[in-house]
Amino acid sequence: MYSLRLVLMAAMVLVFSVRVFAFEGLVQPMGEGGAIAWGSGEVEVVRALEQDGDGGEPTPLAVRMAVGQARKRLLDIILAVRVDARGTVSSYLADDEDAAARLRSLVQNSPLKRPAMFDDAGEVRVFERLRGPLAELVLPTSIQFQSGIPPRMPSSMEGNMAFESEGMPEEAGIGVSGFTGIIVDARGLRVTPAMAPVIYGQDGLGAYGPFLVSRASAIASGVAVYAVTDDRAVLRERVGENPLTVRALSTFGSWRTDLVVSSPMAALIRAMMRVGDAVDQCRVVIVIDPFISDPGAAPVPDAPLPQTEE
Structure with missing residues (x-):
């Protein structure tokens, strides 16, 4: 019994060590369980599991379905993020099929928190960050970083x-x-x-x-x-x-x-x-001002993500 407790505690430490980022900052609700923490850059989606009639433990199929739906929603949110005044992630990736495919792959393998043992919440959580590998993919190389030439307003x-x-x-x-x-x-x-x-x-x-x-x-x-x-x-x-x-x-x-x-x-x-x-x-x-309430509507990318052959 003591060993089991140690294993459970270690697992919880591992789970929370992946998901806790410093300085959450502004949290922007994105509808359907999604949110962006603009301090840490974390984008998350929480999806409730479908429960069977007897209210028992969620089935593996229910978990897989919830994870798939959550990751699809996560991709939609990331695509709708504004990069700058010119466009969103989606619009910048519209002509870059390779980067679009790599983004889909990254989100498909995004970190996942499954329902914990004895957890009555019955939900899954997937997340990514607008930093590191994801930022490398979605920040356009066309932006003149560190050019030293300040832009001018018209x-x-x-x-x-x-x-x-x-x-x-x-x-x-x-x-x-x-x-x-x-x-x-x-x-x-x-x-x-x-x-x-x-x-x-x-x-x-x-x-x-x-x-x-x-x-x-x-x-x-x-x-x-x-x-x-x-x-x-x-x-x-x-x-x-x-x-x-x-x-x-x-x-x-x-x-x-x-x-x-x-x-x-x-x-x-x-x-x-x-x-x-x-x-x-x-x-x-x-x-800036906090987002008082969830806007409810899912953000719609302003350009379709290019499709690649599977």
Whole structure:
């Protein structure tokens, strides 16, 4: 009996060691048991098992069916994730059959948590992360990572923006090298989370985004993460002990993925990203409003995933 307990405890440790990621951040419900944690980058789907009439232990067939449905839903969610202002994972993979097939294979073999022994919940959980191998697949090579060339907003858009004056923060007196990261407060702006957002200044010039970040850093950490609080103690893991806090004034683009800050703050961001390791570790957190309720509707990819022969 004692041996059995040890085995069960070891199995539970193994299960939870795979699924626990630091800093969950903003959790975006995706309907039908799905969710994206934009802090850790974890995408999950929880699917209830169909119970037989006598309410007994789920059959292997019921588990297999639930896992298959959950992984199909997981793929749909990943396809619908916005990469940047231009498109979703699905739209970027539309012309790349090889990458599409590899994504399907990755999701088909995604980590799985089966119902635990004596677990009355009767559900399975599958998950992946928008980091590592998955990010390697879905982050387009067409994005000019670490080009050093900041993008510009179209002049027509820039001219229509109401410029606001915002002075430098008091902490700026310590010098840009003293800042360990950036917190962008974008609450109230109905931001759409994306894997590779850009922060612009009101001068129309990019201040932070993939053009400063290496592709390897974006794959490992994400260009930026999303949270629902600006509490430095909560965000310390991502932005360090002394982050610069910046207020976003508006969004940019039809999908509201990119942000606009005042020109003085944009200049400060550019300066601080030239020193230290903030840019290497993508120490940027974007704070947005929490998703109050599950939207219910499943996200629909804006382009079909290419089919390959089995």
